[in-house]
Amino acid sequence: QVQLVESGGGLVQAGGSLRLSCAASGRTFGAYSMGWFRQAPGKEREFVGAISKSGSSTRYVDSVKGRFTISRDNAKNTLYLQMNRLKPEDTAVYYCAASGGVALTSTPRTYSYWGQGTQVTVSS
DSSP, rough: EEEEEEEEEEETTOOOOOOEEEEEEEOOOOEEEEEEEEEEEESOOOOEEEEOSHHHHHHHHEEEGTTEEEEETTTTEEEEEEOOOGGOOOOOEEEEESSSSTTTTTOOOOOEEEEOOOEEEEOO
């Protein structure tokens, strides 16, 4: 069992930056590949990016490449999402998730554990 708690969301103007954190507790954080997803009102949950167990590999959806960076600190049991050059279309609830199986997967059902989400709102 892994408990995940996101933080760092808020309201920011277009072009600004935010850093989301996801604190993990429970079983060994480093045993899990991690992902970030987001869900805007009226839309399906969307894959944002993922990072391997060691942090050596990452994967992103095309719409955030070059703007978002995923990292992790296994010693601190924390996952991060650095978001730069934010756009209004990035507005959503952002979720972190843990996968004990497939690495760098974009499929929500392959993630076993989810946080409660944190709201990111980007104003134009």
